[in-house]
Amino acid sequence: MKGKVFIVTGAAMGLGLAAAEELAASGAKLVLVDYNSDALTEAKKHISSSYPDTEVETYVADVSKEEDVKGYVALATSRFGRIDGLYNNAGIEGKQAPLVDYDLEVFKRVVDINLMGVYFAMRHVIPVMQAQNYGRIVNVASVGGIRGVVNQTAYVATKHAVSGMTKNAAIEYGKYGILTNAIAPGAILTPMVAEAFKQVNPDDPKAAETEYAQRNPTRGLGQPKDVAKLVKFLISEENGYVNGQTIAIDGGESNLY
Numbered sequence: 001m002k003g004k005v006f007i008v009t010g011a012a013m014g015l016g017l018a019a020a021e022e023l024a025a026s027g028a029k030l031v032l033v034d035y036n037s038d039a040l041t042e043a044k045k046h047i048s049s050s051y052p053d054t055e056v057e058t059y060v061a062d063v064s065k066e067e068d069v070k071g072y073v074a075l076a077t078s079r080f081g082r083i084d085g086l087y088n089n090a091g092i093e094g095k096q097a098p099l100v101d102y103d104l105e106v107f108k109r110v111v112d113i114n115l116m117g118v119y120f121a122m123r124h125v126i127p128v129m130q131a132q133n134y135g136r137i138v139n140v141a142s143v144g145g146i147r148g149v150v151n152q153t154a155y156v157a158t159k160h161a162v163s164g165m166t167k168n169a170a171i172e173y174g175k176y177g178i179l180t181n182a183i184a185p186g187a188i189l190t191p192m193v194a195e196a197f198k199q200v201n202p203d204d205p206k207a208a209e210t211e212y213a214q215r216n217p218t219r220g221l222g223q224p225k226d227v228a229k230l231v232k233f234l235i236s237e238e239n240g241y242v243n244g245q246t247i248a249i250d251g252g253e254s255n256l257y
């Protein structure tokens with residue numbers, strides 16, 4: 001991993017930050033992308049102080065805007081000369097509501113970020129990887145990219161789409177040494193999931209968390225570091241032949257019915 005160049009989107013907190021730390025610990029060079037400028041600055045400070053030898057660049061971008069995506073790809077190539085891996089992680093949950101009542105503006109925003117953001121990143125990173133004849137892409141789907149989740153129509157639709165685009169990228173660009181996979185996390189304790197528990201039970205989010213955890217085969221939630229370790233494998237040369245898969249990391253939750 002030493003000296004390899006990785007782009008991480010949604011890197012300011014949660015799963016993105018945990019993966020950035022895991023990659024920094026291996027000596028990688030990083031371009032961290034997020035639209036939360038303050039949190040991104042904090043994330044860079046944290047990584048640079050924990051891993052002083054790591055070269056870290058940051059780029060404030062809204063991944064749903066193609067011009068912003070072009071900007072962070074240009075930064076990676078101009079600063080580091082190549083892109084070995086893309087962790088296409090930025091995403092939002094939207095609001096919880098039944099399909100018919102779902103707020104249309106929120107629906108469109110979820111599509112713009114979770115679907116178009118992932119697409120734009122692949123659209124602009126893949127040509128760089130093609131020229132290198134090497135690359136690894138890890139897109140972030142969800143358990144909601146494998147099955148339905150009550151009151152999350154927009155999220156589930158976009159995460160299934162991420163899984164679909166992953167299959168297409170895999171079969172179209174595998175011949176250029178580019179392996180593309182998706183991960184499908186279950187409930188991992190990040191700021192996004194904490195917010196979801198607040199929506200489920202505004203008076204007692206901790207009770208919602210405990211109840212949700214009891215439904216998991218492991219009776220617990222996952223930690224961002226668990227996911228970061230899987231990402232580190234898939235985004236590295238250690239992954240030599242896994243391509244086009246959506247890999248659940250959910251304590252077995254997606255096998256329940």
Ligand code: NAD
Nearest residue numbers: 010012013014015034035062063091142187188190191192
């Ligand atoms: P989070 O909300 O804790 O962190 C997401 C980060 O992405 C934030 O820093 C946010 O500012 C950034 N971001 C959001 N929209 C952006 C945009 N348009 N442009 C740039 N940055 C943007 O969320 P998380 O839990 O770490 O989730 C990360 C990814 O994992 C998401 O795609 C999410 O759908 C997926 N996921 C998470 C879980 C989980 O349990 N935490 C489960 C399944 C899937």
